[in-house]
Amino acid sequence: MGRLSAVFAPDRVAVVGATDREGSVGRAILENLDSGFVGDVIAVNPNRDEVLGHECYDALTDAPATDLAVVVVPPQVAVPVVRDAGEAGVDAAVVITAGFGESGGEGATRERELAEVAAEYDIDLVGPNCLGVMNTGVDMNATFGPEMAQPGNISFMSQSGAFITAVLDWANDEGIGFRDVVSLGNKAVLDETDFVDHWGGDDDTDVVIGYLESIKRGREFVDTAREVTDDTPVVLVKSGRTDAGAHAASSHTGAIAGSEAAYEAGLEQAGVLRADSVEELFDWSRVLADQPLPDADGVAVVTNAGGPGVLATDAIGDADLELASFADDTVEELQSFLPDNANVFNPVDIIGDANVERFARTLDTVLGDPNVGSAVVVSAPTAILSFDDLAEEIVDTQAKHDLPVVSCLMGGERSEAPAAAMSEHGIPNYFDPARAVSGLDALSDYREIREREYDQPREFDVDRERVREILTEAADSGENRIGVEAMEILDAYGIDTPTGEVATSPHEALDVARGIDGPVAMKIVSPDILHKSDIGGVKVGVEFNDVYDAYEDLVTRARNYQPDADVLGVQVQELVDLDDAVETIVGVNRDPQFGPLVMFGLGGIFVEVMEDTSLRVAPVGESEARQMTEEIQSAPLLRGARGREPVDVDAVVETVQRLSQLATDFPAILELDVNPLVVQPDGATAVDLRLTTDLEEL
């Protein structure tokens, strides 16, 4: 049992607001608790003496020592009730009551008070505005829903109470069981991160699943889920994936959702399997709950029907699973007993006249192959084949090899009993081969997640103080947009920049150019001019003799383009060698849920037109930074596509990490773009910088 034992396995539960009024939530909860809970149930209601056979206490402070209080009082008195619970030494509370953050205004204030009281008394508080919690281990249904979960090894959290009601109604008929179920409600105190953490330490939970509309503490969630998923798979539907869905979700819960791109990156970094639909959520969690992990990448297909075998093979291809190549021994063994017109290679087609024995022996043979880590059995109905007998053989053969097996005994009613029989042994059956394969895909993905090594973000030796000075200086001048004039920020974090300075007069420009070898680059410096090149505000390869005129020309252009622009001067910079170099962009922005994110992509059209970027929640370790350089579509250009020399990817990887540290160290940096970061065959140089700060955060 993990840290939330008072929530899921209390010895005594009090229903505060217990009542026998027909159709009331207070009555439903008391009845649900009474219908099985192995512990003690007490009722609290100052207006009653007795409710449904329970003596009624006036307040928790008058009642016997209680581990969990289920609160179903009107919203106006919910906060005092929780304070009472604190005074009475209650460890956990489930606040069913609605009328908090979701209704805005007064409710939001009330929710803050609720959280404060819970913190003051160290109460593990679920909700408010929720359906309640269940634990099948102690047969506790502390919800007002109509159905109790059946026992199982899946723990389930949901930000929608109705979704729990719907799932339980369905799952009980499908034979899917649960360990714990929790309706998260408004997550005023306990949130998804707490439950993932708890279930990670719960021996009776083998799979964690959830329906979420938001993640409250993004970075903490990533860190927690990353540890938990080393042992326990986590499968989530995070809704609001699309613009329309995100809008609907925020109007539903009132929660501010972060950007979908941040969720996508964060869930991936957390090792979470992200399902896009309810069907995927359960297709995946069923096999994760019941089947072993594959011990090899290859999948074997055994079928009596060519067409459906091809459909299974396509699904394997779609899923990035690998169709196993059989060892020679396996092929010989198959040849020894299969008819001549069978296909002994994968997908194995044992043809239409196959009986149950041929199916079983084939499955046994291929599961014994060292290249086969899992198998899918696909059968069309035939006159000589009993699906019932076949199901039995599949169960036995799967158990013998202890490898994942999924099944498509394709039929109507005739498949129902065999499917139920296999389901009892954890083998799912689908009409559609694609759905069966989807489960194997989840197992294989989870196996990869378990094998992941997460390296700690490296701590670089940087000059934090200098950056603070520069940002403070900017803040003092009231400017929240900073540009190339602050390249020193990058220097301070060990990122290479060209020699250069901002000149505020043609003479100063000459002075700066004098200190630089060869021709220089000159750029207008103004927080009001975002696209410098578009207005001719950049000159590259200016000879020393032309520097004076170039200064005046740049300033004139800026003035003509935008007369009211605040022109700070002209940056005079050493030229960066672009021969054999690739221009890239490294950026930072900040998400309301996940905090700083780092972005990497190739410069120009790749980011702007092709939207070919990679994103991670910061801070990132070296291997994550390296993945970013590998997963963009244009990655071959870094590795030297089309006969060019490869550029210094290591330098990019280090720059990304250093920026990640900068973004993590300074919450005041809201957005930052290094554009371009010129990556040469040896080294990477940041040529231009733009950042936006939040002065309040300094």
Added chain:
Amino acid sequence: MGRLSAVFAPDRVAVVGATDREGSVGRAILENLDSGFVGDVIAVNPNRDEVLGHECYDALTDAPATDLAVVVVPPQVAVPVVRDAGEAGVDAAVVITAGFGESGGEGATRERELAEVAAEYDIDLVGPNCLGVMNTGVDMNATFGPEMAQPGNISFMSQSGAFITAVLDWANDEGIGFRDVVSLGNKAVLDETDFVDHWGGDDDTDVVIGYLESIKRGREFVDTAREVTDDTPVVLVKSGRTDAGAHAASSHTGAIAGSEAAYEAGLEQAGVLRADSVEELFDWSRVLADQPLPDADGVAVVTNAGGPGVLATDAIGDADLELASFADDTVEELQSFLPDNANVFNPVDIIGDANVERFARTLDTVLGDPNVGSAVVVSAPTAILSFDDLAEEIVDTQAKHDLPVVSCLMGGERSEAPAAAMSEHGIPNYFDPARAVSGLDALSDYREIREREYDQPREFDVDRERVREILTEAADSGENRIGVEAMEILDAYGIDTPTGEVATSPHEALDVARGIDGPVAMKIVSPDILHKSDIGGVKVGVEFNDVYDAYEDLVTRARNYQPDADVLGVQVQELVDLDDAVETIVGVNRDPQFGPLVMFGLGGIFVEVMEDTSLRVAPVGESEARQMTEEIQSAPLLRGARGREPVDVDAVVETVQRLSQLATDFPAILELDVNPLVVQPDGATAVDLRLTTDLEEL
């Protein structure tokens, strides 16, 4: 009834090879026909006098006039039997017998003979190596499968007989009915194009569906399906989508499958809805068979549960459907009867205490909105809601508005009866909102397909003879790879090329350069050197005085690089203005099923690294050519991204059409690349050419 009436609605059917041997295919077919067929059934078998109560004829030529012969004789006698059928005036034959093309060698020869005989006697022949055909209109089950289809308006073809068996077993329990069912077998004569054509003319077929592993006559299929889909939706699973699947499919049927890219382009051009899984095939075809098309793009969501409503909204976003924006009247009407804490905007959340009346009135209101073309009803189970009553209201409201409605009454057993009741009225119910929305997506996609205008490929005035001469000349020299020296091919088809010629000596090079204004481009010409720039075989901007030396230098480089290369000389070309231009590639290749395909993409990394290309089966009309320039990811670069001038897309569109005509006119051209086609703000110029020919085809 279409042209294949003898196949699907014969007056008399003969079973050739009829027998009463237990477990035989001949017996199964006769029994299946006897069990319901409204027409006449006769038996043919020279070795019997009587079979299962049927008088047995020695041969079709001895039997009464017959429309359809079902042939279940050994492969060795199948061809003579079909010849007999021809002699007897039989219109159609279904050859069940296996042992033809699928078994190679002798079987392949036999299959060719079978096709020849069918052609000789004009017999509509199905198979060989198939399960048979069904038509529920005349209750004809001319298959040896265990189940007869239930009546319906879906016609179904399958290249896998086992898939039919599996589908019927399942569909009969799901309440899905069919009009015709045909097992295509080896498609020696009749293929998918014939059946699509037939069903396009069949008033009793409202949807055509199919499982295909190959398409035999690609271009004809595209043209036929394009016409049929104007009135009748066609939904296909084309398996072998992935490399593994394609390999499995070809070893299963022995058919050569074309490239997946060609199928993708061809099916899209044909107006076919391509399902990726069995689930999609039926989720889509059910709504297409039973529901009207939407009259507006917007979808309304009506739900009693926020979370599931968000899931439906995400599915709408995923599907590229549009969440409807309600008219003001609708919002006001909803406000007039919904509780204060309901959400009157889309997705409409009528909250957890909604009764059936509230659901019905809300659905009625939103379906009356002019912006709403379809709706999805999503309901979690609640204590006060009867799914049975709700189902009834959904059916009535759908009928009243005659707009597509799909449903997610989310639950287990409690949803079964209501789902069945709605299914009878064509409204599907799913637990997963994503699957319900998937059906609406299919309706909306089909509505778009119906609205498509296909323009006829334009016939350009070209110099076909000149191209034939050039190709013949190359053929005579035994060379099947032609390069820049044959730019005249493009000239002959009206595609702009720079002035230029192949010089075979430095002096000749000077002569050519003399005729060109300004500096020139010079390129080595050799069929053996594919990547000219990589070996320094291209010089751009050569001044007249340097032409002599440049010639010698290029030839020396080629010799050093590849001493045995056949160097034809050096192309001396007018320079093409690259200012403000975009380099693109236009290509042609040839697919075994679909014939010539045209390809378009942006030059260099876009095609080679980003694989950002668009493909179409040739010939293409103007609007198809234009779509090609619009659907690539890098399309914004043509339209003038990042402040640049747009280039002449019209010139690209015309070039694509001209090349499409060239490829269609000359089957001898196997592959052709114009790389680059330089597209300027005004015009497009083909700068280099490479093509491979098949000398036999000339």
